[in-house]
Amino acid sequence: MPLFSKKTPKTESNLQNDNNNTANGKPTTNGTAAVARVSDPNITKPQLIFHCQLAHGSPTGLITGFSSVRELYIKIAECYDMPVEDILFCTLNSHKVDMNKLLGGQIGLDDFIFAHRKGRPKEVEIVKTENALGLTITDNGAGFSFIKRIREGSVIDKVGHICVGDHIEKLNDISMVGKRHYEVARLLKEIPTGDTFTLRLVEPMTSGFQGIGPRSQAKGPSNRGYGSGKETLRFKANGNAEIEDKPDDSAQSGIEAINNLLESFMGINDNELASQIWDLGVNQTNSMDFAEAIDNSDLESFGFTDDFIIELWGAITDARRLKTEKN
Numbered sequence: 001m002p003l004f005s006k007k008t009p010k011t012e013s014n015l016q017n018d019n020n021n022t023a024n025g026k027p028t029t030n031g032t033a034a035v036a037r038v039s040d041p042n043i044t045k046p047q048l049i050f051h052c053q054l055a056h057g058s059p060t061g062l063i064t065g066f067s068s069v070r071e072l073y074i075k076i077a078e079c080y081d082m083p084v085e086d087i088l089f090c091t092l093n094s095h096k097v098d099m100n101k102l103l104g105g106q107i108g109l110d111d112f113i114f115a116h117r118k119g120r121p122k123e124v125e126i127v128k129t130e131n132a133l134g135l136t137i138t139d140n141g142a143g144f145s146f147i148k149r150i151r152e153g154s155v156i157d158k159v160g161h162i163c164v165g166d167h168i169e170k171l172n173d174i175s176m177v178g179k180r181h182y183e184v185a186r187l188l189k190e191i192p193t194g195d196t197f198t199l200r201l202v203e204p205m206t207s208g209f210q211g212i213g214p215r216s217q218a219k220g221p222s223n224r225g226y227g228s229g230k231e232t233l234r235f236k237a238n239g240n241a242e243i244e245d246k247p248d249d250s251a252q253s254g255i256e257a258i259n260n261l262l263e264s265f266m267g268i269n270d271n272e273l274a275s276q277i278w279d280l281g282v283n284q285t286n287s288m289d290f291a292e293a294i295d296n297s298d299l300e301s302f303g304f305t306d307d308f309i310i311e312l313w314g315a316i317t318d319a320r321r322l323k324t325e326k327n
Helices: 019-024 069-079 155-159 181-189 249-266 271-281 287-295 298-302 306-326
Strands: 034-036 047-054 060-064 087-092 106-108 113-127 135-139 145-150 167-171 196-204 231-235 241-245
Touching (some): 069 087, 135 181, 167 181, 249 271
Antiparallel strands (some): 135 145
């Protein structure tokens, strides 16, 4: 079976051409997730349609029919007639390389997707003068790892020419494509202090237009079908996508604290991984049950230490306690 389904011709139903859109990168439509009306009586659920642009400027495309991040990237590539491997990552509601706007394991029904395409490659030689390089690494969920944060004053910060958003394509002569962020982080950490190594990086393509701004916050179509916009499309580990309510304040606080621990202990940042850990622990009564839940999940392969499990459990219980105090 081919990886890509047969392409359909680009018509007004899947690619909205607008001269102003091409020039300034702003969507011409007010809503983002729309609902396709279907007449087939066998289809019981409405089909979500998300609006998308290439971050460096393009017409607005309508993207639908995906249930994972990988499938989303394929749909975007088909819409713009380009190789799926050209897409580095996506941001939500901003064309900028804003790591706080990264698309992770979920998309809000009001979110507008901006796809960042591969730009200029570069190679940088680095001497590992300290044990910690000062990098936080994340990935796009489809085989590319890239730099989310560079600690000020760190080894990488002093090197220069390395930027947030750069895709880590190779470490020395070893391809990093297809590896998860924690694998890349581990390989970097295992480089002995004092050694010299080479990173091949790929920058995201930048826009030639200086006046690009974020989309307006105008209200979407009144008959969108999901109303409040508080729901999100969540990509599950089993490959299914489901519409869920956005996490409440305590859950968001707990997920953020877990992500901070992932960064401190592992040098990675992954909202979906943090959300998965939260889901496993939020209804547990003690740390032993929490550890067992992780061991019985696909997270067992991470090999979390007992000390790290205790730290994670502390973040979960702190967030739950805040919710109880508010109530």
